Amino acid sequence: MTDIDLLPSEIEEDLRDSIRSLLESKSDSAFVASLYDDPDTDTSALDAAWAEELGLAALLVPEELDGAGATISEAAVVSEEIGRAVAPVRFFSSAVVATTLAVRLGATELVERLAAGEAFAAVACPATSATLDSGVTVVESGEDAVVNGTVPGVIEAAGADELIVVSGSGDDTIVASVAAADAKAEAFLTLDQSRRLADVTFADAPARVLGRGAQAADAVRAATVIGRTILAAEQYGVAQRSFDLALDYIKERRQFGRTIGSYQAIKHRMADLWLAVSQAGAAVTYAARVASAWQAGEETIEEAELCSLVAGSYASTVAVNAAEEALQMHGGNGMTWEFPLHLYLKRAKADELILGHAAAQRRQLAPLIDITLD
Amino acid sequence: MTDIDLLPSEIEEDLRDSIRSLLESKSDSAFVASLYDDPDTDTSALDAAWAEELGLAALLVPEELDGAGATISEAAVVSEEIGRAVAPVRFFSSAVVATTLAVRLGATELVERLAAGEAFAAVACPATSATLDSGVTVVESGEDAVVNGTVPGVIEAAGADELIVVSGSGDDTIVASVAAADAKAEAFLTLDQSRRLADVTFADAPARVLGRGAQAADAVRAATVIGRTILAAEQYGVAQRSFDLALDYIKERRQFGRTIGSYQAIKHRMADLWLAVSQAGAAVTYAARVASAWQAGEETIEEAELCSLVAGSYASTVAVNAAEEALQMHGGNGMTWEFPLHLYLKRAKADELILGHAAAQRRQLAPLIDITLD
Amino acid sequence: MSTTDIEQELTTEQQAVVDAVNAAAAATTAEMSDQEKYGVQFDHGLAWVNFPVGDGGLGVSTSLREFAADQMTKAGLQPPPRGSNTIGFGMAAPTIVAYGNEEQRAVLRKIYTLETIFCQLFSEPGAGSDLAAVATRAVRNEDGYLINGQKVWTSSAHNADMAILVARTDTEVPKHQGLSYFLLDMHAPGVEVRGLRQITGEAEFNEVFLTDVQIPAGYMLGEPGQGWKISNTTLNNERVAIGGGNPREGGMIAQVAKTWRDNPEYRDPLLHDELVRLWVEVEASRMMSERLSQKLAAGQPGPEGSGAKLAFATNNQLLSGLEIALSGVDGLRYDTYEMRRPVEHSMTGRIPGYRYLRAKGNSIEGGTSEIIRNIIAERVLGLPGEHRVDKDVAFKDLPK
């Protein structure tokens, strides 16, 4: 194992400031709440701001493809801030998972459109699936293919310009891309409206093959490991902000003449929660640094995968606990639409299932740490 | 489902008083602790007192066999008191499980010896097994049989006069009895010295067949259901007494000028624990009453089995939690040999594994409540 | 168990009930409106048999209520649905009969006949668990009292005709001493009701803004300063009677077990164990409630009621959280976030996401789980109360 530096770099802190102030100005909690009342709320200004102006769509694109060539750690900081703001930003689905697939498969033209913020892509797998597999039929013919089937609950498929389909495993893996116009993506009302889902139907949809075989399988694995790491960072952001909101509230709110933060039962629960959130933060930073080291050729993908599963399974549970505890500490106010807590609860609960729930992730981790059931 | 009365009967309360005062006089915590220092401490006076004088060895023996013909509910009260006193009393192994087998198989002569308190019996299965199966070879020849094999960790095998062997399942079930002199029972030092275990070896041991086939299988099932119910009652007794000890302590012990029971974090944990212990008590009483109704022909064995698994899986976890919490609330004093808490912790932890840990019991329960995995 | 043996001799009180039922049945005709029929029942003392004669009762013991209900059913007398006036029946009536003067008690008949629907104006943004922190002012003037303030968590306020109200008449004394208890006409000028939107999207409850609302002096229940004492009478009546006789696998566990059975594709050993574990928790809790109801029937009140509320909240939250994971992508579908005002809420009618969100309120409404744990620790276990800093300070001097 390499020595992993866990303290924030100056670049990361600058990036954090940029994305935080962008989200504060363009995606405050009232804006996020408006997506629940009107799913068609216009988010194009926000899209342009993060993807193009701040250049985050190109963050993980290598410099040789005119991207920023940033590290996974830098992307994790962005994701953490998105979690803190429960922002309706397609960073995870388009700029991380889809972009990683496109970069790794050398789909240069697609990478360029994504990096420029001109287009967004979504990987067509069910939001709650532990893998990126689309579960549809892909019939190849040279560089082209035809796709048939339905994928329920695809993250941010509505409004995406390209839908990436993953089929098969190992040497039989195929990754193909379908233009949005050639598929039907029906968005539905989601528990968490800050990350909308859609049912996607492909009916003899024409597709372009981006990769196949072992190379495609490697790309899918890389996108999964990186995606899980970035998602864990988001979950940590949700957890930390929920905790902060609760801490602020209990320091102010008085009942029986004392702040409720002076009651020992509350204090002890907050101490336990602080520990859990702090550990989640450390695990996430560690996973992101290891993934960065792997990207730089200084670490194995096995280690990056292991750390992503540690961070993912841990942060996913902590985020839900933090949002639930924060709501309870707000008492009746926590149950109101007016307070922003519900936005965190909904995001945390939906995030908990993305790329597999915690127990499913632990089952993936088990063989990597030689604690097998059979 | 019949209407189950959950309030104590007068007979039960009288029985409770008798066994409690017997254990207070003959098996206080100093006596129990002495079994850790000298495993050969003489318990014959205690054996005579509960088994013969109080007649508890005959409690579950039908009146037509000169027993007390008591209900499972009455036996559960005895067991609860044994748990409250962490008494080294072979009620569960000999007077409940072995006696139920002998009664159900019509082994009249054995029943009479057991009922009179002249002899004690143990079922030769590993303490932590979810079934009574001995896992040894039994070769029949008419009413006789020969037994070969080793059974690790048999409850109270050392000092038993008869070892009951269970082999096979369904129509292939055989239950046989081996005289202690014909087997080798090596007691070992046990985490919980109030219920000692022994490794038992049968080498061409002559045995008497008590029952075979479906009748034997039914008897084994009945003994398992009743045994689990009685064990759950003991676990509830351990839990309730651990809770009581903690409550007494935190009302007296002062730190920082206040009783530690005045600190809200402690209060809330005690409230949660009170709830769990109270629910365990209700589940145990319910299971015992249903088992009594089944014995009286007014309930099905399926319902008795279901309730025994509810009570068993629940009380087993609660007892460990209660003993652990009680120890923590005693601070440093809880870690000392001088305070009796460790006796409860050790009994609760060992009991947790008897007849299968809680998750194993839940797996047995699942099909009975139509929540199956496959 | 509750039906008397017909052969058995009736007690004097039972006989009084039987006589009243017979008389009411004789006085009831098929042509009467429901309201008129309820009026006949009230006038014969069958509204609340334990209330005094003239207030809708017969002055018999409370334990005869169930007997009276049975007799009424047998005689074909249909009582009004309590759910149409929950606060009226459950909170206003017992409080008014205990503290109201003759004029005030006149409303009892209208409560029973459903002419006057009640709501409750107790909680405030700054007074939740700590009800005695009520800041709504009631200032004496020549016409009575002028009310100003804001109330919250009021159910059915938009349908209510009258309210029971706690307001502060004196800020110079400690907080528990300066409260008074009023009846309030919800149609009076200055009463504004707004739906309070919840995290589920809908508004089961309301905020009520009271701006220069004039109340006649005669609308005060009891004496000035008795508000805390009287409101505790009301809240003690709020405590839901613990069921007993609940079916196995009822409520939320039934819903989630059904989801499990209906969705084999998302089964998983961990989720399986968690579901069975919660099934056992709910069953153990049910048995504790069953025991409590048997104790109550045997005249032995027990402390398990608070425990049942705590267990209910915890189990509902864990189960509804689990159900989402058991539903795959469908667990993330939501039906509607539209701001609606439901007549009543049901945990089983909608989707897993709604149940998950709504169940979060179970550990807050009717006393937070933290307050319940305090109650168990102090009243059941006999542990010391929390340190209080607000007992001897004038309300106006307390930090807000």
Next chain:
Amino acid sequence: MSTTDIEQELTTEQQAVVDAVNAAAAATTAEMSDQEKYGVQFDHGLAWVNFPVGDGGLGVSTSLREFAADQMTKAGLQPPPRGSNTIGFGMAAPTIVAYGNEEQRAVLRKIYTLETIFCQLFSEPGAGSDLAAVATRAVRNEDGYLINGQKVWTSSAHNADMAILVARTDTEVPKHQGLSYFLLDMHAPGVEVRGLRQITGEAEFNEVFLTDVQIPAGYMLGEPGQGWKISNTTLNNERVAIGGGNPREGGMIAQVAKTWRDNPEYRDPLLHDELVRLWVEVEASRMMSERLSQKLAAGQPGPEGSGAKLAFATNNQLLSGLEIALSGVDGLRYDTYEMRRPVEHSMTGRIPGYRYLRAKGNSIEGGTSEIIRNIIAERVLGLPGEHRVDKDVAFKDLPK
């Protein structure tokens, strides 16, 4: 990272260390006893380089301790094993150098040469978490102080020559003000040491009974009434430096993972998930400690230390409890309950039952988990302290 580049210019302080090491090496001969060699190191200021000259130090900054250790190793100078005098090195020496007069500081050399082994007499049966409740009396007489009382949880008391002692010199003032700090000769008449048997069977710690023990007046450290302040200096030194650089799957998790791997017959999907979940917990906790040690190295102290202690206790207890279930019948075998006095305890050398019982102490020793949660809530999160009733009352008037 800590070794300096040889090419690099040495600072003045570093040069002083190098000079002292060279001089000590020159003064050390192969014929010397270990004790003599340690004496040479002390006399050259290499015992604790940050201590003043004459007290075993060179008066350089604390950060040079690691540099000095490296230089000594390079020069072949072997320091004494700290584990042979843990309390002497870790607690007594820093306190004595801070508060001791010249005569008292003379013991520093004997601590370093291992001639004087120290133990600590702070906790009492009635003063655990609440150390300021110490009731052991120190009464002034013409020969100094007469000590009476009982101490508990004293490790190595039966091997110790000297103790650091907190006792009460004044009962008329509030509890924190009446304490004083002493050195005590453990061989003095009236000092009785008894092993304190633990739930594991053995006695790692002792009770120490002090009956009319006479202490010279010169054995008091600091002034009368300074005991609380000085003992806090000591306890701050007790805080174990959080490791950093700990290996993955170290300690208890290594043991339990091994048990899993070695016992395929008891595997079960639930126990499996619980083990992997705890593996993840321990790994997350390790990463938090790793980050803390990096922050400390970068001069940014962080609050994670208390969290690491809390997590350690919880994880050890859950893991050791799980290990018993993973071991089947073997989980119930115990090796010995004999009352022994182990030199040191190890979690990995014995059987699962021992680990389960011993780990229960992890949430009590060195500050209970309840105290740690208070510390996190108050010092890290800035929440209010607990209500105190004992701050302004004379010790003699406090309820005991």
